[in-house]
Amino acid sequence: MPPFAGSEAVGFPNIVSIDVGGQLFQTTKQTLTSAGPKTFFSRIAESSGLHTPFIDRDPELFSFLLSLLRTGNLPSKAKAFDLEDLIIESKFYGIESLLINSLSNPSQLEPFNLQKSLLLPLNGRDSPSALAATSCGTLHVAHGSKITSFDWSLRRKSTLLTHFTAVDSLLALSPALAAAGANDFSGLQILDLEKGRVRETLNWENVTKSGSTVQAIGSSPENMFVSFESSRRNSNSIMVYDLHSLTPVTEIGHNEIFGADIHSAIPATKLQWIEGYNLLMASGSHSGPSGVSGNIRLWDVRSGNIVWEIAEKVDCFADVAVCDGLSVIFKVGVNSGEASYVDLRNLNDETAWVCLGDKRRVVNGKKEGFGCKIETQGNQVFCTKGGDVELWSEVVMGSGNRGRIFKKNLMGRVRDMGGAKITNLAFGGSTMFFTRKDQQCVEVWQSSSREF
Amino acid sequence: MEEESTSAESASSERIKLNVGGKLFETTLSTLRSGGPDSLLFALSNRRSSDPNPVFIDRDPEIFSVLLSLLRTSHLPSTARRFSKTELNDEAAFYGIDAHLRAATAPPPLSGIDASLAAVLRPASEGLPSSFAVADSGAVWIAHGGQISGYDSSLTHSATVRTHLDEIDAICRVWPEIAAVGSKSDAGLHFYNFSGSRHVGSVHWTDPLDPRIFKARVNAVTSSECSVFASFDCIHRENCIIEVDKTKLQIVNQLARQSGNQAKHVVPAKMTWIPATGVLVGSAVAGGAFGFSGYVRIWDPRSGEVVWETNEPGGSGRSSRFGDTFADVEPDVEGLLLFKLCSKSGDLAMADMRFLKDDPWVYLKEKNPSLVSCGEVRNSVVHCYRGQVFVAREGALEVWSRVGEREIDEESERESEAEGFYRRNFVDKREDSERGIIKKIEGGGDRLFVSREDVEGIEVWESSHSSAPISLI
Numbered sequence: 022m023p024p025f026a027g028s029e030a031v032g033f034p035n036i037v038s039i040d041v042g043g044q045l046f047q048t049t050k051q052t053l054t055s056a057g058p059k060t061f062f063s064r065i066a067e068s069s070g071l072h073t074p075f076i077d078r079d080p081e082l083f084s085f086l087l088s089l090l091r092t093g094n095l096p097s098k099a100k101a102f103d104l105e106d107l108i109i110e111s112k113f114y115g116i117e118s119l120l121i122n123s124l125s126n127p128s129q130l131e132p133f134n135l136q137k138s139l140l141l142p143l144n145g146r147d148s149p150s151a152l153a154a155t156s157c158g159t160l161h162v163a164h165g166s167k168i169t170s171f172d173w174s175l176r177r178k179s180t181l182l183t184h185f186t187a188v189d190s191l192l193a194l195s196p197a198l199a200a201a202g203a204n205d206f207s208g209l210q211i212l213d214l215e216k217g218r219v220r221e222t223l224n225w226e227n228v229t230k231s232g233s234t235v236q237a238i239g240s241s242p243e244n245m246f247v248s249f250e251s252s253r254r255n256s257n258s259i260m261v262y263d264l265h266s267l268t269p270v271t272e273i274g275h276n277e278i279f280g281a282d283i284h285s286a287i288p289a290t291k292l293q294w295i296e297g298y299n300l301l302m303a304s305g306s307h308s309g310p311s312g313v314s315g316n317i318r319l320w321d322v323r324s325g326n327i328v329w330e331i332a333e334k335v336d337c338f339a340d341v342a343v344c345d346g347l348s349v350i351f352k353v354g355v356n357s358g359e360a361s362y363v364d365l366r367n368l369n370d371e372t373a374w375v376c377l378g379d380k381r382r383v384v385n386g387k388k389e390g391f392g393c394k395i396e397t398q399g400n401q402v403f404c405t406k407g408g409d410v411e412l413w414s415e416v417v418m419g420s421g422n423r424g425r426i427f428k429k430n431l432m433g434r435v436r437d438m439g440g441a442k443i444t445n446l447a448f449g450g451s452t453m454f455f456t457r458k459d460q461q462c463v464e465v466w467q468s469s470s471r472e473f
Numbered sequence: 474m475e476e477e478s479t480s481a482e483s484a485s486s487e488r489i490k491l492n493v494g495g496k497l498f499e500t501t502l503s504t505l506r507s508g509g510p511d512s513l514l515f516a517l518s519n520r521r522s523s524d525p526n527p528v529f530i531d532r533d534p535e536i537f538s539v540l541l542s543l544l545r546t547s548h549l550p551s552t553a554r555r556f557s558k559t560e561l562n563d564e565a566a567f568y569g570i571d572a573h574l575r576a577a578t579a580p581p582p583l584s585g586i587d588a589s590l591a592a593v594l595r596p597a598s599e600g601l602p603s604s605f606a607v608a609d610s611g612a613v614w615i616a617h618g619g620q621i622s623g624y625d626s627s628l629t630h631s632a633t634v635r636t637h638l639d640e641i642d643a644i645c646r647v648w649p650e651i652a653a654v655g656s657k658s659d660a661g662l663h664f665y666n667f668s669g670s671r672h673v674g675s676v677h678w679t680d681p682l683d684p685r686i687f688k689a690r691v692n693a694v695t696s697s698e699c700s701v702f703a704s705f706d707c708i709h710r711e712n713c714i715i716e717v718d719k720t721k722l723q724i725v726n727q728l729a730r731q732s733g734n735q736a737k738h739v740v741p742a743k744m745t746w747i748p749a750t751g752v753l754v755g756s757a758v759a760g761g762a763f764g765f766s767g768y769v770r771i772w773d774p775r776s777g778e779v780v781w782e783t784n785e786p787g788g789s790g791r792s793s794r795f796g797d798t799f800a801d802v803e804p805d806v807e808g809l810l811l812f813k814l815c816s817k818s819g820d821l822a823m824a825d826m827r828f829l830k831d832d833p834w835v836y837l838k839e840k841n842p843s844l845v846s847c848g849e850v851r852n853s854v855v856h857c858y859r860g861q862v863f864v865a866r867e868g869a870l871e872v873w874s875r876v877g878e879r880e881i882d883e884e885s886e887r888e889s890e891a892e893g894f895y896r897r898n899f900v901d902k903r904e905d906s907e908r909g910i911i912k913k914i915e916g917g918g919d920r921l922f923v924s925r926e927d928v929e930g931i932e933v934w935e936s937s938h939s940s941a942p943i944s945l946i
Binding site: 077140142146178465 | 488490497498499500501504538541542545546548550551552584586587588589874875876896898899900901902903937938939940941942943944945946
């Protein structure tokens with residue numbers, strides 16, 4: 022739109038005047054219609070007649086939202102106000118999505134510029150057991166039998182009581198909908214967090230007719246994946262549900278365990294969808310007399326076949342994650358505590374882990390990596406180690422065929438280092454969330470430049 | 474939003490201009506009138522619209538803009554933080570929209586699983602509270618050292634009355650301005666008016682046929698729609714409940730007279746009026762070296778008869794848990810339930826007041842392994858508020874709340890109602906519980922008021938939609 026659409030409003034039918042709470046504003050029809058069809062503003066743009074439309078709202082807040090419409094960003098003077106005022110006002114005008122887009126957008130995540138910025142306290146005495154965030158930055162935290170949800174601005178919260186004694190797996194389906202499951206309670210519950218009730222309970226009908234506990238939940242744009250294990254722990258399966266209707270689509274990786282076949286007895290405890298390859302990564306491990314062993318499988322969901330599989334016997338993973346942007350699977354070894362990777366682009370039967378750290382530490386047998394978490398976001402890999410977070414990124418060198426170079430950095434300033442062990446890690450909007458052992462709060466890391 | 478936009482165009486004649494302290498505001502008549510017909514703004518909106526000059530109000534424009542936002546959005550904007558609570562209250566009272574302001578600043582429905590310590594009310598002198606009474610609006614009267622301090626629904630101190638008593642052990646709201654107080658060290662039930670801060674009447678238990686009924690002291694007070702019930706006892710261990718007419722402040726009835734030294738004959742230390750069924754619930758529990766003993770009794774004040782009673786320990790068929798006597802009993806007035814806390818096991822039991830029988834108790838089970846062992850505690854308090862049961866064990870505060878309804882067939886729900894649908898959670902943090910033993914809990918106005926032994930002031934717990942983030946930058 023031309024910024025100088027005319028010095029006199031009269032001759033230009035393109036210009037719209039609005040009276041908000043006694044103050045006159047002028048803007049163009051294009052600006053108003055950029056709010057989207059069927060919003061308050063588009064209706065004003067259509068109905069411009071002789072009368073100046075009057076809106077009985079606060080003029081100052083309106084001026085900020087008009088700037089948002091014009092530029093996509095809030096003016097800096099809006100910082101004098103509470104974000105909550107602006108959210109209420111934007112909801113009234115029906116342009117909250119623009120505000121979310123401007124303030125909490127996953128593309129704004131700056132991994133190298135994240136700093137410890139907020140603590141979100143949780144009431145009661147239960148420590149958080151699971152975290153889930155949506156792409157716009159809504160956060161759900163399970164602590165004890167409760168789930169507390171924070172809105173995208175992290176200013177408002179609500180708490181819901183569930184049937185679970187503790188929630189072990191949590192997935193945010195939408196800002197108001199979450200899927201929750203537990204290792205000791207049968208069924209996956211779809212919780213409506215706004216109404217505070219269970220919308221649906223999904224169960225896996227297993228052969229033994231016992232309960233089905235949830236080991237992991239994952240989702241793709243179309244499907245939700247749930248790893249179930251029977252309560253008798255002798256069968257497990259990954260169910261695929263349609264994300265919108267929540268009806269079962271297919272079942273992959275169904276295992277029945279007879280005798281002492283330990284390797285098929287491991288249910289998947291992490292499910293991650295690899296968008297770029299249309300594959301589902303399922304990993305599971307368990308601790309036995311000979312140490313921790315496990316497996317990582319890549320599933321083609323449509324055919325129900327395993328595309329690639331690796332059995333972990335030496336230095337099994339403590340956690341694995343796929344980085345779609347880098348086409349790499351990352352793991353932290355449970356014994357060594359070191360990060361390793363395999364390249365997704367050339368997987369075959371001989372593919373082995375490339376260790377990024379000191380390989381010799383494998384031999385001492387201590388579980389240094391125990392409880393480490395690894396998550397990917399964009400082209401970065403975030404790996405927790407004790408109370409700290411390591412940020413792994415690829416350094417792209419122009420020439421030479423020396424293989425890929427990954428380098429790590431410890432996140433945070435000196436005063437942020439250490440602290441209790443990190444138990445959960447999640448990303449939502451432009452924010453990193455994590456929880457620490459025995460602390461009833463969520464730590465929020467945000468980019469300094471985006472701070473409202 | 475839809476209606477607003479249509480009215481925006483059609484109702485241009487409904488617009489009104491206001492000049493507040495030199496600053497111009499424009500709004501609609503409907504916004505001004507939302508304050509209610511008794512407000513000043515409503516009166517202003519009735520002026521002839523043909524007058525071209527805006528209405529002039531000689532008040533501060535900044536506070537007015539806050540209150541106008543309140544009327545428009547029924548939400549207090551962040552700019553309100555520039556003003557103190559009293560400033561806002563006074564200004565809202567001037568415009569006649571104080572009810573609006575109260576509604577916007579009131580806490581959301583109290584949810585025990587998500588409550589935090591919002592304030593501590595500390596009277597200025599002799600701040601150890603001996604008792605307190607909470608109103609439905611969330612206002613509270615604290616009795617401390619013979620004084621009563623009143624805090625209004627925004628928790629600001631409104632008045633303090635000095636009574637002639639040395640120590641007030643029982644206090645009850647009779648009228649919004651009148652408190653009934655009693656003491657274990659001085660005879661009689663006394664009425665004090667808050668606004669005039671003066672004594673308005675006294676009631677004593679006397680019996681012309683029995684000269685021993687003399688200097689009877691009050692142990693518990695509760696009030697119904699038109700009466701006040703006070704339990705009196707004499708030095709020679711005779712006790713009864715006196716019904717006092719609320720308007721005349723005169724004795725109208727005497728019930729439940731009893732004497733003796735047994736645990737089941739002591740004076741009721743706790744009384745609650747159940748308006749839905751018109752009965753009075755009283756209980757007394759004594760803790761001794763051999764455990765707890767006591768009774769719960771329900772009277773019908775019209776006949777003066779005992780409708781139902783249970784004594785523990787003892788009484789065959791009264792409780793399936795012999796030897797696990799209750800440490801505290803509390804009725805849930807809204808849900809018509811009776812809750813007891815077992816002294817030995819620490820379990821919570823529930824009885825439906827509509828179907829009371831020989832052994833009506835249903836013991837609530839908590840399946841959470843980390844919370845199951847409660848063990849025996851010496852001091853415990855039970856209080857019901859908003860369908861939740863708050864239990865204090867020593868200094869720790871916990872809540873039993875129902876899990877949200879599940880969309881399944883009704884029969885299986887009813888079956889498991891008692892056990893599976895109450896969940897136990899802590900309200901407080903460990904640090905909170907170390908402040909002292911909880912003596913009294915009371916709920917009102919979506920707040921929970923808690924007093925602790927030998928701790929000055931009263932804690933106020935509230936739920937909040939605000940996440941209260943702590944900035945670390």
